[in-house]
Amino acid sequence: MLPTIAEQTLADQQATEHLAASLARIARRGDIFALEGDLGSGKTVFARAFIRARGCVDEDVPSPTFTLLQVYEPSLPDACPIYHFDLYRLDAPDDAWELDIEDAFASAICLIEWPDRLGPLLPAHALSVRLRPGTAAEQRRIQLAGTTAWRQRLQETGLA
Numbered sequence: 001m002l003p004t005i006a007e008q009t010l011a012d013q014q015a016t017e018h019l020a021a022s023l024a025r026i027a028r029r030g031d032i033f034a035l036e037g038d039l040g041s042g043k044t045v046f047a048r049a050f051i052r053a054r055g056c057v058d059e060d061v062p063s064p065t066f067t068l069l070q071v072y073e074p075s076l077p078d079a080c081p082i083y084h085f086d087l088y089r090l091d092a093p094d095d096a097w098e099l100d101i102e103d104a105f106a107s108a109i110c111l112i113e114w115p116d117r118l119g120p121l122l123p124a125h126a127l128s129v130r131l132r133p134g135t136a137a138e139q140r141r142i143q144l145a146g147t148t149a150w151r152q153r154l155q156e157t158g159l160a
């Protein structure tokens, strides 16, 4: 398991959306956000706020529960695509090749729900975003874990 970089309590959904938007602002091509947590923990809420913060404000951001993948092409200058995966229904890691993961990892920003389904295909430089229940219904605990490069970036941008 990668070392924890930052951990905090999110009081409500708005707090989750705020943190997702902050990460969206520092994200760049090639970044992978591995969204971990049980059913209903807030992975799609996080992804939706992230995608909107990257400029996809007019679009619906449906959960890719059945499609496994939704691709967004933000209209901002220099913007790169966002690949939003929900791999809950992926039967085997190798099936992910059909979802264009090679291309996505190289030239997009990836948000991946249920990243454990990728097994060894999940790149080691992914930032792990772990959502857990808090002590109240609306509360979540969030943990960011990853490489030294991620630690540096998050510290430089005040997110750790």
Ligand SMILES: Nc1ncnc2c1ncn2[C@@H]1O[C@H](COP(=O)(O)OP(=O)(O)OP(=O)(O)O)[C@@H](O)[C@H]1O
Pocket: 010, 011, 012, 013, 014, 015, 016, 037, 038, 039, 040, 041, 042, 043, 044, 045, 046, 063, 086, 113, 137, 138, 139, 140
């Ligand atoms: N602090 C919070 N952060 C995120 N979601 C919250 C929070 N408090 C309550 N919620 C609610 O929890 C639910 C999270 O649902 P969401 O679809 O994002 O879960 P998920 O992790 O994507 O689940 P799944 O594994 O089924 O895809 C939403 O109904 C949301 O309104």
Ligand SMILES: [Mg+2]
Pocket: 043, 044, 045, 063, 086, 113
């Ligand atoms: Mg979801």
